[in-house]
Amino acid sequence: MIDARIKAQMDPIDTTLPAPEREPERQFYFMKKCREIIRAKEKELGRPLSADVVTFGCQMNARDSEKLLGILKEIGFEESDSEEADFVLYNTCTVRDNANQRVYGRLGHLHSMKKAHPDKLIALCGCMIQEETVVAKIRQSYPFVDILFGTHNIYKLAELLYRRLTGTGMVVDVLKEADAVVEELPVERKYPYKSGVNIMYGCDNFCTYCIVPYVRGREHSRTPEEILCEIKRLVADGVVEVMLLGQNVNSYGKGLSKKTSFAELLREVEKIEGLKRIRFMTSHPKDLSDELIEVMKNSQKICRHLHLPVQTGSNRLLRQMNRHYTREDYLALVDRIRTAMPDISLTTDLIVGFPGETEEDLQDTMDIVRRVRYDSCFTFLYSKRTGTPAAVMPDQIPKDVAQDRFDRLLSLVQEISCEMSGRDAGQVKEALVESLDDHEDGYVTGRLGNNIMVHFPGDESLIGSIVPVYLKESRGFYYMGERV
Numbered sequence: 001m002i003d004a005r006i007k008a009q010m011d012p013i014d015t016t017l018p019a020p021e022r023e024p025e026r027q028f029y030f031m032k033k034c035r036e037i038i039r040a041k042e043k044e045l046g047r048p049l050s051a052d053v054v055t056f057g058c059q060m061n062a063r064d065s066e067k068l069l070g071i072l073k074e075i076g077f078e079e080s081d082s083e084e085a086d087f088v089l090y091n092t093c094t095v096r097d098n099a100n101q102r103v104y105g106r107l108g109h110l111h112s113m114k115k116a117h118p119d120k121l122i123a124l125c126g127c128m129i130q131e132e133t134v135v136a137k138i139r140q141s142y143p144f145v146d147i148l149f150g151t152h153n154i155y156k157l158a159e160l161l162y163r164r165l166t167g168t169g170m171v172v173d174v175l176k177e178a179d180a181v182v183e184e185l186p187v188e189r190k191y192p193y194k195s196g197v198n199i200m201y202g203c204d205n206f207c208t209y210c211i212v213p214y215v216r217g218r219e220h221s222r223t224p225e226e227i228l229c230e231i232k233r234l235v236a237d238g239v240v241e242v243m244l245l246g247q248n249v250n251s252y253g254k255g256l257s258k259k260t261s262f263a264e265l266l267r268e269v270e271k272i273e274g275l276k277r278i279r280f281m282t283s284h285p286k287d288l289s290d291e292l293i294e295v296m297k298n299s300q301k302i303c304r305h306l307h308l309p310v311q312t313g314s315n316r317l318l319r320q321m322n323r324h325y326t327r328e329d330y331l332a333l334v335d336r337i338r339t340a341m342p343d344i345s346l347t348t349d350l351i352v353g354f355p356g357e358t359e360e361d362l363q364d365t366m367d368i369v370r371r372v373r374y375d376s377c378f379t380f381l382y383s384k385r386t387g388t389p390a391a392v393m394p395d396q397i398p399k400d401v402a403q404d405r406f407d408r409l410l411s412l413v414q415e416i417s418c419e420m421s422g423r424d425a426g427q428v429k430e431a432l433v434e435s436l437d438d439h440e441d442g443y444v445t446g447r448l449g450n451n452i453m454v455h456f457p458g459d460e461s462l463i464g465s466i467v468p469v470y471l472k473e474s475r476g477f478y479y480m481g482e483r484v
């Protein structure tokens with residue numbers, strides 16, 4: 001998408017002068033510089049150059065990847081979804097060790113491709129790269145990687161690429177904390193009709209198992225003006241659904257000069273004409289206010305879905321995890337939410353095998369799952385993250401014990417979500433049509449407010465619109481429907 005606003009900023013920049021100091025002008029300068037080099041390369045090869053951005057991890061990373069791809073397209077790369085591309089960029093996650101292992105595994109594969117095509121560029125960025133041990137390991141064992149950068153300077157991709165293209169050796173640029181928040185850069189959105197919008201960065205909660213506060217830095221909220229302006233622009237560009245993103249959206253607004261709560265922000269977002277649906281992620285139970293419940297209840301646009309990670313049902317472990325609520329607090333909160341919105345869909349995250357966990361703790365977790373009856377749960381095996389307080393807690397749980405508990409919890413979770421998932425059958429609900437159906441000709445796939453998919457007869461012209469659908473039949477985790 002060539003954005004007129006971006007073009008107006010790019011055009012006046014003179015690449016024969018030294019690089020400007022100010023952002024974002026500096027990055028536009030390097031985008032133009034890289035473009036010159038890429039164009040020459042294209043001529044030489046007689047074909048366009050391609051770039052593949054691979055996202056690991058959460059919605060935050062997915063949004064960052066859209067920004068990274070936006071920069072690469074502006075430079076002149078064609079988007080590719082194959083690792084055969086001329087430039088492969090991994091946007092990494094380190095929340096659990098298996099995310100890291102996946103990256104290392106795939107790097108081996110990239111290495112053999114690079115041996116055959118020495119001009120291939122390989123870059124890694126994101127959460128993993130914020131860890132010193134990871135950078136040391138890549139320098140030592142994967143020296144063929146071209147560029148490494150972290151979470152705080154993704155806006156600098158063009159500058160780092162320029163350094164790599166005009167120099168030798170691995171370019172490494174990792175900052176401990178954000179030096180600047182540079183927002184006005186090109187973005188290549190994955191979906192024309194929906195978009196994530198960052199409302200805050202970082203996390204200050206320091207749950208004892210979690211590495212996110214160390215790799216994403218301190219919590220920082222964007223101003224309501226910036227957020228509303230971005231959403232209005234997205235809506236003008238065809239977006240009908242936004243997902244407001246933050247590690248703990250319920251604490252939005254702390255530290256702003258004009259204090260604004262998350263509920264107040266939502267009220268303002270609701271007023272944006274043309275915007276049809278609002279979602280947000282993630283809600284920390286400790287900060288979910290009655291004001292927010294009230295706003296959701298009265299809203300025409302906020303989806304009736306809350307992702308409310310509980311992690312465990314054991315009060316002892318909740319304390320050890322530094323979550324700042326008890327199971328009683330959590331259950332009372334769920335009660336208030338369901339009283340206000342009986343049809344709400346609730347989902348959660350659960351961790352099994354946290355240090356010191358006993359069979360009794362697991363029973364408490366199973367008990368809370370039975371009481372709340374989640375629509376779906378993400379169940380994770382505890383993963384030890386070096387540098388977090390839980391990594392050095394006594395009584396780390398042996399793998400086989402944790403796995404056995406995990407399997408038992410998972411079967412309970414699946415049993416309940418299977419019962420819950422068909423509960424809207426026979427009703428009419430609104431669906432945002434996202435794509436043509438992969439499996440059946442003449443059908444489209446839409447997403448309901450509670451995130452469940454529905455397949456129904458329709459054609460391409462419906463993509464991006466919100467239509468009422470009769471949910472004829474539940475098929476486990478999706479519905480078959482008909483337009484009404």
Ligand code: SAH
Binds near residue numbers: 096349384385
């Ligand atoms: N900020 C969000 C979650 C971000 S991480 C929140 O607080 O809800 C997403 C999920 O990963 C967490 O909810 C937690 O369940 C899980 N997680 C985080 N660290 C983990 C670890 N060390 N081992 C296993 N799961 C972990």
Ligand code: SF4
Binds near residue numbers: 211
């Ligand atoms: Fe991690 Fe806790 Fe922050 Fe979520 S709230 S990102 S689990 S520290």
Ligand code: F3S
Binds near residue numbers: 057092
């Ligand atoms: Fe992973 Fe970073 Fe998100 S560690 S879960 S990608 S904030």
